[in-house]
Amino acid sequence: MDRLTIIKVGGKVVEQPDALDALLNQFKKISGHKLLVHGGGKTATVVAEKLGLETKMVDGRRITDSEMLEVVTMVYGGLVNKKIVAALQARGMNAVGLTGADFNLIKAHKRPVTDIDYGFVGDVDDVNVSELCLLIEENVVPVIAPLTHDTKGQLLNTNADTIASELATELSNFYKVFLFFCFEKRGVLLNPDDEASVVYDLNLSQFNEYKAEGVISAGMIPKLENGFRAKMKGVQEILITNPENISTGRGTRLV
Amino acid sequence: MDRLTIIKVGGKVVEQPDALDALLNQFKKISGHKLLVHGGGKTATVVAEKLGLETKMVDGRRITDSEMLEVVTMVYGGLVNKKIVAALQARGMNAVGLTGADFNLIKAHKRPVTDIDYGFVGDVDDVNVSELCLLIEENVVPVIAPLTHDTKGQLLNTNADTIASELATELSNFYKVFLFFCFEKRGVLLNPDDEASVVYDLNLSQFNEYKAEGVISAGMIPKLENGFRAKMKGVQEILITNPENISTGRGTRLV
Numbered sequence: 290m291d292r293l294t295i296i297k298v299g300g301k302v303v304e305q306p307d308a309l310d311a312l313l314n315q316f317k318k319i320s321g322h323k324l325l326v327h328g329g330g331k332t333a334t335v336v337a338e339k340l341g342l343e344t345k346m347v348d349g350r351r352i353t354d355s356e357m358l359e360v361v362t363m364v365y366g367g368l369v370n371k372k373i374v375a376a377l378q379a380r381g382m383n384a385v386g387l388t389g390a391d392f393n394l395i396k397a398h399k400r401p402v403t404d405i406d407y408g409f410v411g412d413v414d415d416v417n418v419s420e421l422c423l424l425i426e427e428n429v430v431p432v433i434a435p436l437t438h439d440t441k442g443q444l445l446n447t448n449a450d451t452i453a454s455e456l457a458t459e460l461s462n463f464y465k466v467f468l469f470f471c472f473e474k475r476g477v478l479l480n481p482d483d484e485a486s487v488v489y490d491l492n493l494s495q496f497n498e499y500k501a502e503g504v505i506s507a508g509m510i511p512k513l514e515n516g517f518r519a520k521m522k523g524v525q526e527i528l529i530t531n532p533e534n535i536s537t538g539r540g541t542r543l544v
Numbered sequence: 545m546d547r548l549t550i551i552k553v554g555g556k557v558v559e560q561p562d563a564l565d566a567l568l569n570q571f572k573k574i575s576g577h578k579l580l581v582h583g584g585g586k587t588a589t590v591v592a593e594k595l596g597l598e599t600k601m602v603d604g605r606r607i608t609d610s611e612m613l614e615v616v617t618m619v620y621g622g623l624v625n626k627k628i629v630a631a632l633q634a635r636g637m638n639a640v641g642l643t644g645a646d647f648n649l650i651k652a653h654k655r656p657v658t659d660i661d662y663g664f665v666g667d668v669d670d671v672n673v674s675e676l677c678l679l680i681e682e683n684v685v686p687v688i689a690p691l692t693h694d695t696k697g698q699l700l701n702t703n704a705d706t707i708a709s710e711l712a713t714e715l716s717n718f719y720k721v722f723l724f725f726c727f728e729k730r731g732v733l734l735n736p737d738d739e740a741s742v743v744y745d746l747n748l749s750q751f752n753e754y755k756a757e758g759v760i761s762a763g764m765i766p767k768l769e770n771g772f773r774a775k776m777k778g779v780q781e782i783l784i785t786n787p788e789n790i791s792t793g794r795g796t797r798l799v
Contacts, residue, residue, distance in 0.1 A: 339595050362622050363591075364618060366626045367619065367620070367622020367626075371621045372699065375693045378695055379697035384646065386621075386645075388626055420638075429647065429675060441634050442630050442631050442633070443630065
């Protein structure tokens with residue numbers, strides 16, 4: 290099977306033009322097939338605020354009412370996605386920007402209301418990569434925004450780490466998939482203030498211990514849970530790192 | 545050659561959910577390959593206003609400074625485009641939403657500043673339909689937003705009628721192309737207040753007369769100029785009509 294590298298970028302890496310440029314320069318150096326999944330960073334929050342909408346987050350997840358869904362559709366599907374596409378084209382990569390609605394790529398359902406009503410947030414049901422594979426074989430670089438749909442016309446806001454893991458899992462039926470979660474830190478840190486405290490190899494039982502001890506917390510937990518699930522379902526390698534270390538392969542490796 | 549129907553929708557048809565639904569229901573009935581090009585209607589103006597940006601139009605064209613470019617990228621490339629894609633998927637059509645930057649589809653240059661500085665408005669240089677044809681052959685329905693790029697990383701705002709005509713012209717090398725400019729009127733009207741005054745067949749010399757007399761004016765002029773140019777370059781049929789008459793083929797036919 291051919292190699293396919295999936296890079297998920299989020300946080301400051303997509304918010305700051307310089308950081309994004311640096312990432313895309315690293316991305317260009319990756320040989321073989323590649324695919325980019327992006328979050329929206331704080332851009333959606335900034336645009337929402339300008340539009341007079343208040344951002345509410347629960348456990349790092351955005352409460353998405355119908356007005357906020359319009360904002361994330363604009364920001365993730367339009368602004369961030371198409372800027373990245375244009376920037377990749379400028380670097381000689383033939384990119385195409387997609388959401389989970391395009392090609393019926395990612396089918397999801399609206400998260401049921403329990404204690405919390407997340408609004409138009411989608412949990413993934415199904416991934417269809419037929420057209421994606423066709424394009425990857427033509428050396429097209431897909432750029433995926435964190436939006437899905439319910440196949441009945443409703444767009445949904447879905448976590449970008451989840452989308453990266455789900456795509457990696459499904460694509461591992463066709464490619465040897467290397468999944469890199471790329472953000473501003475060098476990997477999973479035992480002490481968030483100390484970049485030298487990177488855990489280089491992390492297995493599931495260690496992760497569960499760290500989680501129980503509160504050493505690993507917040508947004509890192511779903512990222513790692515997604516990562517371990519993908520690893521168990523056949524993704525070749527999963528690395529959590531920063532843009533500078535895409536090429537060195539240094540960072541936290543799930544084992 | 546296979547038949548390919550290109551529908552360009554704009555005006556109230558994209559602004560009003562009911563009108564858009566009606567259009568998409570008609571669009572579903574078209575047999576053979578099809579492609580949709582959309583404008584943004586007044587949605588960009590509404591969003592810009594909410595963001596505190598003033599919309600300036602010259603001859604029906606939007607002055608696009610860098611902030612307005614962000615708005616049209618969000619609204620055309622994200623909000624309007626992805627809503628249409630999700631709505632087509634709901635109707636069983638396998639749609640993909642694209643801009644001119646995706647697949648390097650439409651290369652443009654920033655319009656030179658003369659008396660008027662249009663800002664980040666792009667005039668089309670080149671159309672590349674390789675990947676588009678590949679997808680059309682897979683029965684994918686492309687949905688194109690009116691954005692282009694300069695291949696150096698700059699997105700540009702480009703008139704949707706122009707995009708439809710340029711795509712129709714290039715795709716007529718591969719398909720028998722039927723291009724429908726679809727809006728709220730039944731066609732070109734000799735009296736804008738009288739729907740019964742439709743000109744059913746319009747040739748270039750009649751158009752030039754009507755233009756000189758001021759009978760045809762405003763946004764209809766570039767639409768028709770684009771249309772006649774596409775017709776002369778090999779597009780099979782060009783019709784200006786409303787959603788209801790896509791199936792009947794009644795409206796203004798360029799001859």
